[in-house]
Amino acid sequence: MTPYTPLKQIPEKAGxxxxxxxxxxxxLFGRGYAxxxxxxxxxxxxTVIGITMGRRDAAGALRPLTAEExxxxxxxxxxxxxxxxxEAGFDMEGPDGAPSPVEQLKGVKADDWDKVRLDWAAIEKSKQAGIARFTGALTTVLKEIEPLxxxxxxxxxxxxxxGGIPRARIFMPLLNRVFKGVGERYLSSKTFWDSELGKLCRISFDEVTADTFGYLIDATKGVRERIAGRGGEVRYxxxxxxxxxxxxxxxYSWQSYTPYLQGWAKIRLEEVAAKAWQAGVKATVFNCPEILTNSSALFLGVEISLYPLLEALQKEGGGPAAEAVRKSCQALLQEGTTLExxxxxxxxxxxxPLLSGFSDYASWPHHNTPAQAEFMLNSSAELLAMNADPKNIVCGELSRQVFHATGKLMLHASWQPAASALWLNHDIVARQIIGR
Ligand SMILES: NC(=O)c1ccc[n+]([C@@H]2O[C@H](COP(=O)([O-])OP(=O)(O)OC[C@H]3O[C@@H](n4cnc5c(N)ncnc54)[C@H](O)[C@@H]3O)[C@@H](O)[C@H]2O)c1
Incomplete structure (x- = not known):
């Protein structure tokens, strides 16, 4: 288990x-963390250099961005x-004429999802083909980056x-039930996770979310050595x-969004960093607060833990920056509604008390229950309804504050990081925002 190591001091300015x-x-996407x-x-x-995950054309082939894109x-x-x-992952890989995972799942009816039996030997081949494609492309990308x-x-x-949700049609309706279903539509995340479809997701999440970090660290060994030879340093x-x-x-209390099915892959990501760290590489996973982005939109309810950031801003000392955030958030609420x-x-x-069973760090990630899902989704909807305009919400403003603050914390802490995994909790994020 990764030792729980929150960042407690604003890092000194990096060199x-x-x-x-x-x-x-x-x-980089519009409202993304990066x-x-x-x-x-x-x-x-x-200088900033970026990469692309590419796009899939109508026939499913992976392509670079067009000149306009x-x-x-x-x-x-x-x-x-x-x-x-x-693009990481293997859901559309069908090496040597074997069906890709997406092809294996073609035509599966919604009601039959739990009866699906996958060809795991073919999936392993797809996975290896995905790794070969990704690491091959990575080598070419690095060849272009090095001269820069x-x-x-x-x-x-x-x-x-x-990411890594396989792009077979069957998944989105099911995952919508896992993450957003109540009553008849509720689906237990554990039942899903223990199914063959859940197992496929797990392997795919590990690949996209965690193993890509390992591929990057491995593929840049030569870059590290050459940069070190010229008096610089490579950090991750x-x-x-x-x-x-x-x-x-x-x-301040540790809590988490439930059911975070990417959680196992995120633990694996921490393990990748820990292994690199042991080999003397400065690689650090920064565990960040819940915010609203393109990727987190599926996890409705994840944004509830963002609201108390407003209280953290006060607790950490308030001041003009805290007041400005409060003001802009208040302005987004329905008339007659207060931040209080x-x-x-x-x-x-x-x-x-319904959530007390979900606050155990050691047993994370947790699975949902019908009562927890209903309570979370109802609370989320009631809170979102307090905004005047559903397209311009308090959580949008708070998310922006958080990604700006975490960007600063991560960049400066990366210079001399204290551990291979660090938590950026609301206390340090609030202090960064208010400048204390
Ligand atoms: N949003 C949150 O609440 C939250 C909280 C903590 C950590 N994070 C992490 O922050 C990071 C950025 O996410 P975000 O929430 O800003 O959303 P985002 O949608 O802006 O970013 C997702 C990133 O994943 C990449 N990606 C997705 N699928 C991929 C694939 N198959 N191959 C290659 N790249 C792929 C995208 O290119 C993009 O860079 C993620 O690691 C996410 O888990 C998010």
């Missing part, structure tokens, strides 16, 4: 200088992108990849999730 390079290992570290790197004068992505990143598709690294540059690789950070301390009844009412409701959920 990154103009000409040092941030390589973003994962594509925006924070990209911005901070640019503030420090670093590339121009848009580079403008968004504020840096050059290496346009060689680095100045002579005495430090290099920071930031791993953002997470990755975005993790392993619960987060937020204020519940006025005290919002926080009271969020606390009623987070502090409920």
């Amino acid at each position: 990154y200088k103009a000409g040092d390079v941030l390589v973003l290992f994962g594509e 925006n924070g570290i990209v911005e901070e790197a640019q503030r420090c004068g670093m 590339l121009a848009e992505a580079e403008a968004n990143l504020g840096g050059r992108m290496i346009n060689i598709p680095l 690294l100045p002579n005495n540059a430090n290099v920071l690789f930031a791993h953002t990849m997470a 950070v990755a975005y993790g999730y392993h619960g987060c301390e937020v204020l519940i009844n006025g005290a 009412a919002l926080l009271k409701k969020a606390n009623a959920y987070l502090g409920s």
Whole structure:
């Protein structure tokens, strides 16, 4: 089990200088976590290099970005992108004419999902083909990146990849029941996870979310050596999730979103970093707070633990930055609704005795129960309904605050990290926001 090591001090300013390079290992999306570290790197004068996961064409073939897509992505990143598709996973791999996992699942009826029996030998072949494609493309990407690294540059690789839901039609309706189902539509995450489809997800999540970090660290051994020979250093950070301390009844308490089925892969990600760390590589997983992004939208209810950040801003000292966040959040609420009412409701959920069984760090990740799912989804809906405009919500504003603050914390802590896994809880995030 990864020792629980929260970051307690705002890190000293890192020694990154103009000409040092941030390589973003994962594509940058509009409201994604990585925006924070990209911005901070640019503030420090670093050059940013990006990659793409590519796109699938109508026939399912993986392709690079078109000239137009590339121009848009580079403008968004504020840096050059290496346009060689680095899609991780194996759901569409069918080596030597064998059916890919997606093909194996073609035509499965929704009601028959638990009777599916997969050809695991074929899946193993697909997995190996996916690894060969990804690591092969990675070698080519690194060949393009190396000449872009100045002579005495430090290099920071930031791993953002997470995902791996196989793109067979059967999955989304099922996962919607696991993550968003109540009553008749409720589906036990454990029942799903123990099924053949769950097992396929597990292998796929491990591959995309965790093992890609290992492939990156392995493939850049030569880069590390060459950079070290020229007086620089290569460091690695990755975005993790392993619960987060937020204020519940006025005290910081560790809690987590349930059912976080990516959790096993996130533990594996921590293990990848721990192994690299033991070999002397500065690789750190930063376990970050729950925010709303394209990727977390599936996990409805994950955003509830974001509300008490408003209280953390006060507890850590308040001041003009905290006041500005409060003001902009208050402005997003329905007329007649107050932040106090919002926080009271969020606390009623987070502090409920119904959740006490879910606050054990050692047994994480936890599976859902019908009562927990219903309580979480109802609370989430009631809280979201307190916003005036469903497209412009308090959690959007708080998410932006969090990804900016974590980007700063991660970039500076990466210089001399204290452990291979660090938690960025609401206390340190709030202190970063208010500048204390
Ligand atoms: N949103 C949260 O609440 C939260 C909390 C803690 C940690 N994180 C982590 O932050 C990181 C960024 O996620 P985000 O929430 O900002 O969402 P996002 O959608 O902006 O980012 C997801 C990233 O995963 C990459 N990706 C997805 N599938 C891939 C595949 N098959 N191959 C290669 N790359 C793939 C995308 O390119 C993108 O870089 C993830 O590791 C995520 O687990 C998110």
